[in-house]
Amino acid sequence: MALELLSSMLLILLERQAKTQLPAGEYANPSEELKRSAKNVPKTNTISKKRHDRS
Numbered sequence: 001m002a003l004e005l006l007s008s009m010l011l012i013l014l015e016r017q018a019k020t021q022l023p024a025g026e027y028a029n030p031s032e033e034l035k036r037s038a039k040n041v042p043k044t045n046t047i048s049k050k051r052h053d054r055s
Contacts, residue, residue, distance in 0.1 A: 020026040030038070 015022075018025075020028075022028060027034075
């Protein structure tokens with residue numbers, strides 16, 4: 001029972017978080033402009049993590 005409840009809650013959470021990526025979502029078919037601007041985004045958060053660790 002608890003596992004079933006937890007699983008259904010997790011599914012709702014994941015659907016909400018991935019909504020923009022799913023078919024018909026805002027980012028499912030990104031424009032060329034969005035693809036171009038995304039090339040400049042760091043692939044990891046290493047820099048921000050290092051800054052946070054120093055604090």
